[in-house]
Amino acid sequence: MDHASRTAPPAASTRMVDVLVPVALDQTYSYRVPRGMELKAGDLVGVPLGPREVLAVVWAENANPDPRLHNRLKDVSEKLEVQPLKGELRSLVDWVANYTLGPRGMVLRMCLRMGENLGPERLRAGVRLVGDPPRRLTPARRRVIEVLSDRLLHGKSEAAKEAGVSAGVIDGLVDEGTLTIEPLPPPPPPPAPDPAYGQPDFTPVQRGAVDAMRALAANGTFHVALLDGVTGSGKTEVYFEAVAETIRRGKQSLILMPEIALTGQFLDRFAQRFGVRPLEWHSELTPRTRARNWAAISEGSASVVVGARSALFLPYADLGLIVVDEEHDQAYKQDDGVHYHARDMAVVRAHIAKIPIVLASATPSVESEVNARKGRYQRIALPSRFGGQHMPHIEAIDLRREQPARGRFISPRLAGEMKAAIERREQSLLFLNRRGYAPLTLCRACGHRFACTICDAWLVDHRFRQRLVCHHCGFSMPRPPACPHCAAEESLVAVGPGVERLQEEAAALFPEARTMVLSSDLITSIETMRSELSEIAEGRVDIIIGTQLVAKGHNFPRLNLVGVVDADLGLSNGDPRAAERTWQLLNQVIGRAGREQGRGVGYLQTHQPEHPVMKALIACDREAFYASEIDLRERTLYPPFGRLASLIISAGDRPSAEGFARRLVTLAPRDERVVVLGPAEAPLAVIKGRYRFRVLVKSARGFDLSDYLRNWLALGPKTKGNLKLEVDVDPQSFL
Ligand SMILES: Nc1ncnc2c1ncn2[C@@H]1O[C@H](COP(=O)(O)OP(=O)(O)OP(=O)(O)O)[C@@H](O)[C@H]1O
Ligand SMILES: [Zn+2]
Incomplete structure (x- = not known):
């Protein structure tokens, strides 16, 4: 910079803006606004960043950078002709970044996943x-x-x-x-959903809930309702009325779903109610559809959007309602990149936008249940099933007394019930939350166990793919003909069941029956998944064998029997949410039974029928479960009575990770409202060759844990080399 340019006023405009760039950075950057360009906060712009041109969003106008820097600032290169991001969405980005400690740019990035082309549609x-x-x-x-x-x-x-x-x-x-x-003229936009298209007749039980839904949507102010209805009570039909009311008011609705791959039936039901399918938002959209949908959402022509958690960050032109279906579902928590819980952040968005939100579930999270009990959320209850169907009857099969044959996993009683179901031409569902054929392979001769070379995990035998696979890093190898350790031949045995092995057993027991395995690793595309699910719904399968994929939301009219092959599976780990998860998952999966005709029955194969979760399930005693779980959380100050955050420290070698974690813990600011536990080696001690340590931070409920963590990490040692520190506020996983 020469002397003259420092003293003479610059010829260019002196307006400046701060822009946020959608990359892993927290701070904004100042740019000059070229003469003739009108910019306001929220505008999308192109700016030079280092050697590249990048997309950015104007975060603040009239930025106030050091005047001496002014001449070193670069110019905004262009303003994009798209709708600006509203203040409401920018506040959400700031809020989420502040709360999760994720870089603001990474949160912004979730708002801008509009695909490559932002320009007008290419004419065909x-x-x-x-x-x-x-x-x-x-x-x-x-x-x-x-x-x-x-x-x-x-x-x-x-x-x-x-x-x-x-x-x-x-x-x-x-x-x-x-x-x-x-x-060719562009295709006409799809017709708008019609709120009067196919409104059902509601039962007297449903009517009260429907009125409450309509009132909340008509009110249009911030309000959280917990739609708490047993499985098969018609929650979807009921919250559709809030959507209908929102359409009538000319505003947009967002319906969040935990597993968008599974929503084929949902899209059809939506079309039956509103005459057209809603707009979808998930990771499998083609770039063109993504760009088109993003534009429709930001211009306001998309009236109802159904999407996975990332749909929460879209730039709705005029959002009037959020529904979070299956609000208890763990899939709402994102555990990479920005660690956020979409249900909680949906409540934040509703609060910022001053709009109503409906959380729907048959098995509410303990957090939402407590909020309803305390009156912070309005409870809208549907205590019985639609159409006079009974809730399934649940029984335990005590595996200590009723053992399956050696190497088998279906007890004689469960097999007998399956036989009777087949004779009645009804479907059975075997539930086991384990992908693959067997979770462990070992050598009978020397005891060698097949483990992943870069993770602290056994290799899972996948017979369909004919490989041994690590579920943590994706490593796989063919099953060798001889033991790599002792060279014994034909000595390898599969230990324990996975869904593929259950299918083998079911097929051997009932050779005439048509079986189908549903497991996330066997899905090649959303379309094949949707067609498999409709085959089941149409009754073309007798025995369904599935992982948690089958537990969520499906209506299989001919299904009356559910067998939970290993009800204890989720209880054994040290996860503080294990009881809640098990309660939710088993209720949901058994809730698939007896929805349309006949009586549903669920069998729990368990070694601990006296466990409080099993007892509550068998007695269908929802109160007992929530009472004991809430009491436990209150005594131990676990969420929602206290707050948690995890710090996950990982490195390519164990001493670096452990050393860093120890140093970090010694620097934790003293505060009597905070307890720092650890560092401890993570239950999954090594993933992809990275050694992992965890620190758990517990605080009182009203405490600003995010702020505490920020201050602490600012004091902490810098992460150098391949050392990585992840912050997980409100962790769901403790592995
Ligand atoms: N008023 C109604 N008129 C006609 N059909 C209804 C009505 N209410 C519910 N149903 C039907 O009852 C079935 C169960 O409803 P729905 O799937 O909404 O229950 P749910 O409460 O969401 O269950 P889950 O929690 O198990 O997913 C569906 O086939 C639905 O179409
Ligand atoms: Zn691995």
Whole structure:
């Protein structure tokens, strides 16, 4: 910089803005606004950052940087012609970043996942027959002319496909003057959902809840309702009324789902109620659909959006309602990148936007249950099933007394019930939350166990894929013919069951029955998953064998029997939420039984029928479960009576990770409202070659734990080299 430019006032404009860039940075950067460019907070802009041009959002106008820096600032290069991010969304980004300690830029990034193309839609080419046939008329050319004989405009690629020719044949006809190329008009926007399209008749039990839903949506102010209805009570139909009311008010609704891959049935039900399908938002959208949907959401033409957790961060033009379906579901917690809980952040968004939110579940999280008990959330209850169906009857099968045969996992009693169900032409569901064939493979001769080389985990035998697979890093290897340790041949045995092994057993027990395994690792695409689920719903499967994928939200009309193969599975680890999870998962999966006809029955194969969770399940005693769990959390000051955060320290070698974790803990600011536990080696001590230590931070309920952590980490040693520190506020996983 030369002397003159420092003293003379710059010729360029002196306006400046602070922009936030969607990368892993927390702070904003100042840029100059070129003359003639009008910018306000929320505008999307292109800015030079280092050697690149990047997308950014104006976070604050009239920024006030050091005036001496002014001449070193670069200019905003362009303003994008899209809707600006509203103040409401920018506040959410700031709030989430502040709460989770995630970099603001990374939170912003979730708002900007609109795919590559932001410009206008590329026009598609159309062709029309206008002139005479060419002199040289090949059979291919004749077919094209036939297809276009109506002299209307056809899509070029469709016409080529219909005539069975390449695009080159069409281009040839264009050169001859036989056809013209004209742009196809863009497809008309899909019709808007119609709130009056297919409204059902509600039962007297449902009517009260429906009225409450409509009132909350009509009020349109911040209000949290817990729609607490047993499985099969019609929660979806009921919250659709809040959506209908929101459509009538001309505002947008967002319905969050834990597992968007499984929502085929949901989309159909939505169409039955509103005449069209809602707009979808999830990771499997093509870039073009993503760009189109993002634009429809930000312009306001999308009236209802159903999406996975990331849909919470979209730039709705005028959001009027949020519904969080299956609000208790763990899948709402994101555990990489920004660690956030979409249900909790949805409540924050509703609060900032001053709109109502409905949390729906048959098995509310302990947090939401406590909020309803304390009157912070309005409870809207549906205590019985729709259509007079009974809740399933639940029984324990005590595995200490009723053992399956050696190497088998289905007890004789459960097998007998399955046989009876098949004879009644009803479906059975075997539930086991374990993917693959067997969780462990060992050598009978020397005892060698197959473990992942870079994770602290056994390799899981996957027979469909014919490989041993690590569920933590994805490493896999073929099952070797001999033990790599002692070279014994044919000595390898599978230990324990996975769903694939259960299918083998079910097929051996009932050779005539049609079986199907549903497990996330076997899904090749959302479409195949949806078609498999409709095959089940149509009754073309007798025995369904599945992981937690089958527990969520499905309606299988012919399913009356659910067998939980290992009810104790989720209780054995030291997870403070183990009891809650087990209660929720088993209620949900057994809740698939007896929804439309006949009586549903659930069998719990367990070694501990006297465990409080099993007892509450068997007695269908929801009160007993929540009372004892709430009491326990209150005594131990676990959430929601206290707050938790985890620090996860990992490094390529054990001493670095442990050393850093120890140093960090010694620097924790003293505060009598905070307890720092650890560091301790993580239960999953090594993942992908990284050694992991955990620190658990517990505080009183009203305490600003995020602020405490921020101050602490600012004092802490810097993370250098491959050392990584992750902060997880309100952790759901303790592994
Ligand atoms: N008023 C109604 N009229 C017609 N059908 C209804 C009505 N209420 C509910 N149903 C039907 O009852 C079935 C169960 O409803 P729904 O799936 O909404 O229950 P749910 O409470 O969400 O259950 P879960 O928690 O198990 O997912 C569905 O097939 C639904 O279409
Ligand atoms: Zn691994």
